[in-house]
Amino acid sequence: MGCGDRVHQAVQSLSRTTMYALVDGNNFYVSCERVFRPSLNNRPVVVLSNNDGCAIARSNEAKALGIKMGAPWFQIRHFEESDGLVALSANFALYGDMSDRMMSLAAGLGHRQEVYSIDESFLDLTGISGDMTLRSRKIRHRILNWIGIACGIGIGPTKTLAKLANHIAKTAERKPGSYPDHYAQVCNLCNLEPTERDALMLATEVGEVWGVGRRIGAQLKEAGIHTVLDLARLDPVMVKRRWSVVLERTVRELQGTDCIGLEHEPPAKQEIACTRSFGHAVLELSVLQEAVTEFASQAAQKLRLQNGHAGQVLTFIRTSPFRTQDLQYSRSTVVPLRRSTNDSRDISQAALLGLQAIFRPGYRYAKAGVMLLDLRPANLIQQELALEDDVADPGGSRLMQALDAVNQRFGRGTVALASAGLAGEQRQWTMKQERRTPGYTTDWDGLALVRA
DNA sequence: TCTGGGGTCCTAGGACCC
DNA sequence: TCTGGGGTCCTAGGACCC
Numbered sequence: 001m002g003c004g005d006r007v008h009q010a011v012q013s014l015s016r017t018t019m020y021a022l023v024d025g026n027n028f029y030v031s032c033e034r035v036f037r038p039s040l041n042n043r044p045v046v047v048l049s050n051n052d053g054c055a056i057a058r059s060n061e062a063k064a065l066g067i068k069m070g071a072p073w074f075q076i077r078h079f080e081e082s083d084g085l086v087a088l089s090a091n092f093a094l095y096g097d098m099s100d101r102m103m104s105l106a107a108g109l110g111h112r113q114e115v116y117s118i119d120e121s122f123l124d125l126t127g128i129s130g131d132m133t134l135r136s137r138k139i140r141h142r143i144l145n146w147i148g149i150a151c152g153i154g155i156g157p158t159k160t161l162a163k164l165a166n167h168i169a170k171t172a173e174r175k176p177g178s179y180p181d182h183y184a185q186v187c188n189l190c191n192l193e194p195t196e197r198d199a200l201m202l203a204t205e206v207g208e209v210w211g212v213g214r215r216i217g218a219q220l221k222e223a224g225i226h227t228v229l230d231l232a233r234l235d236p237v238m239v240k241r242r243w244s245v246v247l248e249r250t251v252r253e254l255q256g257t258d259c260i261g262l263e264h265e266p267p268a269k270q271e272i273a274c275t276r277s278f279g280h281a282v283l284e285l286s287v288l289q290e291a292v293t294e295f296a297s298q299a300a301q302k303l304r305l306q307n308g309h310a311g312q313v314l315t316f317i318r319t320s321p322f323r324t325q326d327l328q329y330s331r332s333t334v335v336p337l338r339r340s341t342n343d344s345r346d347i348s349q350a351a352l353l354g355l356q357a358i359f360r361p362g363y364r365y366a367k368a369g370v371m372l373l374d375l376r377p378a379n380l381i382q383q384e385l386a387l388e389d390d391v392a393d394p395g396g397s398r399l400m401q402a403l404d405a406v407n408q409r410f411g412r413g414t415v416a417l418a419s420a421g422l423a424g425e426q427r428q429w430t431m432k433q434e435r436r437t438p439g440y441t442t443d444w445d446g447l448a449l450v451r452a
Numbered sequence: 453t454c455t456g457g458g459g460t461c462c463t464a465g466g467a468c469c470c
Numbered sequence: 471t472c473t474g475g476g477g478t479c480c481t482a483g484g485a486c487c488c
Contacts, residue, residue, distance in 0.1 A: 048456090049455090049456035049457075050456050050457070051454090051455085051456070052454090053454080053455055053456055054455055054456065056456070056457095056488095070455080070456085071455085072454070072455040073454070073455080074453080074454040074455080075454090075455085077454095090456085116487095116488080117487080117488045118488075119488080120488075210486095210487080211486070211487085212486090213485065213486050213487080214485095214486095215484085215485065215486090216485075216486085244462085244485090245462095246461080246462085246485085246486080269459085270459085270460075271458090271459075271460090272458090272459095273457075273458055273459075274457090274458090275456090275457060275458080276456085276457080277455085277456065277457090320455080321455090322454090322455055330482090331481090331482095332481075332482080333480090333481085334480075334481085366455095367456095369457090371458095
């Protein structure tokens with residue numbers, strides 16, 4: 001052991017060594033669907049994005065067919081005939097509800113939890129005594145038994161290493177022989193001898209690392225860095241100079257230095273977006289106006305839900321980049337609000353003003369969206385002289401509360417702004433969803449029937 | 453014919469201002 | 471002959487994540 005290593009160890013023992021777990025549901029959306037339709041077990045299944053556009057979740061059997069993440073449905077639908085592939089429209093209300101249940105059980109693993117995405121959470125295990133691998137297997141078993149979702153659990157001294165361990169745990173289970181079998185389902189990198197850990201890093205491609213995407217991955221390989229071990233052995237200072245401060249942090253995390261840490265509470269959002277691709281190409285301004293009004297009101301409702309105000313409204317429209325034969329057009333614009341607000345009417349008005357400014361006739365529009373920017377807490381209200389309308393209902397907040405309450409009780413879109421147009425089939429821009437499963441846990445009409 | 457949605461952070465160029 | 475520098479805002483795009 002060199003002098004530098006000894007100093008390093010001394011520093012490590014002074015500052016308590018961190019330990020994180022990452023709990024991640026396997027093929028999450030597909031697993032949620034299978035809980036209520038066991039007939040889907042052992043079959044290739046994909047869950048499709050909005051518009052039934054592309055695959056956003058795949059069962060192991062679907063992965064084995066070579067179906068890639070994000071594959072367009074029209075390119076893979078032949079597997080329906082040839083291999084019995086089942087495709088379902090995404091049912092996000094169901095997945096959100098299953099997620100809540102899974103998260104509450106996963107929380108039992110550590111003393112703090114950061115819910116990172118709908119199917120993943122980090123747990124802080126720092127300072128907990130006992131066998132973390134055993135403890136993780138018990139939690140995993142409980143989630144599988146009580147909720148019906150299979151998870152992979154990875155443990156490491158940094159979040160990036162916990163992510164890597166999680167990848168190993170899931171891959172070892174799905175592809176026997178890819179890693180030693182005992183890493184399947186739960187992989188704890190904190191327990192390993194350096195030679196064991198290096199062997200795992202050597203067996204893993206650099207592109208699997210959290211923070212290394214397609215582009216950076218290709219650049220690294222170009223530079224002769226093929227495995228996680230190659231990346232972990234680079235000099236962080238060189239990495240910062242040649243690539244970026246972001247990749248430097250990733251390298252340090254792979255070397256065991258905790259640079260990211262757990263988020264104690266979700267940070268305040270900086271923007272709220274509502275964007276959609278259309279079921280069919282849209283040419284008329286009037287149709288875009290309906291869609292933009294609807295997106296603006298939905299974004300405003302999200303904003304009210306988190307008790308915020310927005311200072312700016314961004315509107316964008318664009319053609320389909322996949323239709324290379326079409327003339328392309330993509331523009332966005334930001335309209336500042338006179339005063340920050342969460343009132344659907346003011347926000348829609350601003351969004352429509354923006355649309356007016358960027359709309360050009362003669363294009364086949366494929367997508368539009370509204371984003372709320374410059375967000376702040378609603379309690380920081382800028383005082384100004386009340387206008388006549390505002391005297392009875394300052395800021396329109398009582399009207400908006402009533403709107404939200406009605407829509408909460410009777411379903412989204414029961415009460416809407418007139419410029420959003422009529423609901424249902426008369427709208428020319430709504431998305432296709434032809435393969436939707438029932439809301440098994442979120443809708444009384446969707447309850448599963450059990451026959452004795 | 454048919455290719456998602458919601459986020460974050462970073463960079464760069466042009467317009468404009470002093 | 472010789473034409474600054476720094477700041478901000480806007481717009482666009484790239485990279486990553488799930």
